[in-house]
Amino acid sequence: MAATQPRVCILGFGSIGVLLASHLQQNAQVTVIPLLRSEKRLEDLIAHRKTANVKSLFLDQQPIRETIFDAATCPELIPNDWKIDNLIITTKTYQTKDALKPYMKYLHPRTNIMLVQNGLGVFEVLNEEIFVEWKPNLFQGVISHGIFNTGGFSFSHAGFGNLKVARLPSQDPGSIVQSNQLISSDRSGNELIRIMNDSNFAAGLDVQHLTYQEMLLGQLEKLIVNCCMNSVTSIVDCINGELRDIGAPIFDAIISESLTVLQTAYKPLFDYKPSSRDFPSLDVLGVLDRKRLLAFVLNIGCVVNGSNSTSMRQDVVNLRDTEIEYINGYIVRLCDKLALGRESCKTNETIETLVKLRLGLNRYRDEHGDKRVKH
Ligand SMILES: NC(=O)c1ccc[n+]([C@@H]2O[C@H](COP(=O)([O-])OP(=O)(O)OC[C@H]3O[C@@H](n4cnc5c(N)ncnc54)[C@H](OP(=O)(O)O)[C@@H]3O)[C@@H](O)[C@H]2O)c1
Structure with missing residues (x-):
């Protein structure tokens, strides 16, 4: 059989x-x-x-x-x-x-x-x-x-x-x-x-x-790209490439704050050293370096995918709920869980609030019309 x-x-x-x-x-x-x-x-x-x-x-x-x-x-x-x-x-x-x-x-x-x-x-x-x-x-x-x-x-x-x-x-x-x-x-x-x-x-x-540590490194790098690109393009309602020359200051603020929180939450990853040949080598500090990440976000987000619109912006434009609570909101939740205090995540918290505001405003305008005076 x-x-x-x-x-x-x-x-x-x-x-x-x-x-x-x-x-x-x-x-x-x-x-x-x-x-x-x-x-x-x-x-x-x-x-x-x-x-x-x-x-x-x-x-x-x-x-x-x-x-x-x-x-x-x-x-x-x-x-x-x-x-x-x-x-x-x-x-x-x-x-x-x-x-x-x-x-x-x-x-x-x-x-x-x-x-x-x-x-x-x-x-x-x-x-x-x-x-x-x-x-x-x-x-x-x-x-x-x-x-x-x-x-x-x-x-x-x-x-x-x-x-x-x-x-x-x-x-x-x-x-x-x-x-x-x-x-x-x-x-x-x-x-x-x-x-x-x-x-x-x-x-x-x-x-x-x-291994989990290899996947996690890629996952955190991707999280940081999403924390920058998805939410900022949603808030200001733009195509990725439009942020190429002007995105660096807000991206840097998001990256540096997120890294500080992730360093506490994932300390064993940041301290990781393979103890034998049965464990893979990983350049954690090289990949999750603040300057490198800024250059990476600007290149992958705004140049390589310059003509794209992020999935979160598409959700906000189409009045659908977003995944913000699992992106910038994840950093905020980590801060609470680790009792680091909201001071440690004020940039990500504000970004999360603004994405929700943008979606709320788009839904309001959909229902009540766009009240802005057109000149
Ligand atoms: N699309 C991409 O290119 C891409 C790339 C990388 C990562 N991701 C990630 O992958 C995940 C999925 O994204 P996606 O683009 O595939 O989303 P999607 O097209 O919206 O698919 C989600 C599916 O889940 C179904 N669903 C929701 N609630 C359900 C329920 N209670 N029971 C059964 N099915 C339910 C929806 O069904 P209904 O149609 O009935 O609502 C929908 O078909 C997200 O986290 C996204 O960020 C997506």
């Missing part, structure tokens, strides 16, 4: 969810199960013949990857004795808790859950508020691919990046150090990590399976 394929559930069947789901369904030996929020959303997918399309804007002739998701389901249709062994969460950060609720009864201590989201803070929510009595295997994915919805279940994959994945230290959140030995034992022994390392799938999205 043929062995059954592993099942991978995708919670958050939007841009990133569909990108991962279609690559998994086509390139790995798995059955992908999109978990839609309601029967209504499932009917929408059925009306599209259960098919999602991803068009590659960066490849010659822009090929379209069409994938049928026969196993898609929603909370109302799942049998009571179901079990979820592998779950990838690709909702927006602030949607995670509500989205997980109907699926909690299907999870168990050996379930693998991987978060593929921007920002930080969801791990803490899961570890400290949701999985208190028992813990599943938690993993984090940091993705730099760029993809957006073009209507229905069609998406444009605009930028090829990579996907860095690592096991989160859920049993001991203070310990950031993992050995190469742990990486290899997960690679052979953990089903979800084995799937992520499947050569076809890994090549299709440039998946890199790393």
Whole structure:
């Protein structure tokens, strides 16, 4: 009898969810199960013949990857004795808790859950508020691919990046150090990590399976870019490149304050020195250096992606909630948690408040009209 394929559930069947789901369904030996929020959303997918399309804007002739998701389901249709062994969460950060609720009864201590989201803070929510009595295997994915919805279940994959994945230290959140030995034992022994390392799938999205400290360094660098670019472009309502010659003073203020807080919160990472060849070398102080980060934000944010509009600005323009609480707001939450005092995060706190103000103002104008006198 043929062995059954592993099942991978995708919670958050939007841009990133569909990108991962279609690559998994086509390139790995798995059955992908999109978990839609309601029967209504499932009917929408059925009306599209259960098919999602991803068009590659960066490849010659822009090929379209069409994938049928026969196993898609929603909370109302799942049998009571179901079990979820592998779950990838690709909702927006602030949607995670509500989205997980109907699926909690299907999870168990050996379930693998991987978060593929921007920002930080969801791990803490899961570890400290949701999985208190028992813990599943938690993993984090940091993705730099760029993809957006073009209507229905069609998406444009605009930028090829990579996907860095690592096991989160859920049993001991203070310990950031993992050995190469742990990486290899997960690679052979953990089903979800084995799937992520499947050569076809890994090549299709440039998946890199790393120790937690390696992934965390990349995650903090990305957090700082987002703390600068996403929020400032949202507040002043501009395209990235418009900040190239004028963004440095506010970026420097955000970077220096964020670094001071992160140095306290992630002291073991800043102090990290590999104790043997079983641990990777990392240039933590080089990557998280204030001057280097400023140059990096100006180059990656304002030059390389100069014609882009950040996802947060798109959310604010389209009157959608933002992920600000998991970006600049994460620095503020860290300050509170570590009792550093709000003085230590006044720049990020103000930036968070201004993003919320901008969204509130856009919603007000949408409802009441733009009251500014036009000259
Ligand atoms: N898109 C990118 O290029 C990109 C790049 C890097 C990182 N990221 C990060 O990846 C994460 C996901 O972003 P995204 O662009 O993929 O967002 P998205 O397109 O808005 O997708 C989120 C999906 O989650 C679903 N969802 C929300 N609440 C749910 C619930 N209660 N039950 C089931 N499904 C629910 C939404 O379903 P409905 O359609 O029913 O609302 C939507 O399909 C974010 O943290 C983002 O910052 C995105």
